[in-house]
Amino acid sequence: MLGRLNHVAIATKDAIKAAKIYGAAFGAQISEAVALPEHGVTTVFATLPNTKIEFIEPLGEGSPIAKFLERNADGGIHHICYEVVDIIASRDTLVKEGARVLGDGVPKIGAHGKPVLFLHPKDFSGALVEIEQA
Ligand SMILES: C[C@@H](C(=O)O)C(=O)SCCNC(=O)CCNC(=O)[C@H](O)C(C)(C)COP(=O)(O)OP(=O)(O)OC[C@H]1O[C@@H](n2cnc3c(N)ncnc32)[C@H](O)[C@@H]1OP(=O)(O)O
Ligand SMILES: [Co+2]
Secondary structure (H helix, E strand, C coil), X not given: CCCCEEEEEEECCCHHHHHHHHHHHHCCEECCCEEXXXXXXXXXXXXXXXXXXXXXXECCCCCCCHHHHHHCCCCEEEEEXXXXXXXXXXXXXXXXXXXXXXXXXXXXECCCCCEEEEECHHHCCXXXXXXXXX
């Protein structure tokens, strides 16, 4: 059921600035900034050979990362994203096992044009988990 690590996300007040050091110091390939109003964030990706780092900054009112940045003014690791083959089947199994799906439980289209869901950090050892249908 659990697939590849799609990305590790870092929340920051300035995603472009945060990504730049990865380009300059690590020679990583850095994407353009993309605004995702439905998710309340702007994303910038650094692509690594085996995964990605997703830099997210708040977008609009009521961004889901606003409180996190109030608590972590310098930014911090925000979530990890695992790939799954069938997001609905995975969601249903996770719920049956007692995990809480965030929001209304209906997948949204994520940064890669694929369905995503988030799982409560309290059910995953304090780590916010995103699942993405590969
Ligand atoms: C574009 C897309 C993509 O990749 O495709 C994305 O990633 S969009 C990425 C942004 N979207 C999301 O994050 C959507 C899902 N996130 C949410 O619904 C929310 O951020 C929650 C995870 C429910 C947190 O809500 P909120 O920030 O309002 O905080 P809260 O005070 O209610 O938090 C409840 C408890 O969870 C903890 N908590 C909050 N955010 C956390 C995080 N990122 N990692 C670990 N723990 C976290 C708080 O410290 C608190 O613990 P205590 O009770 O112990 O103090
Ligand atoms: Co993400």
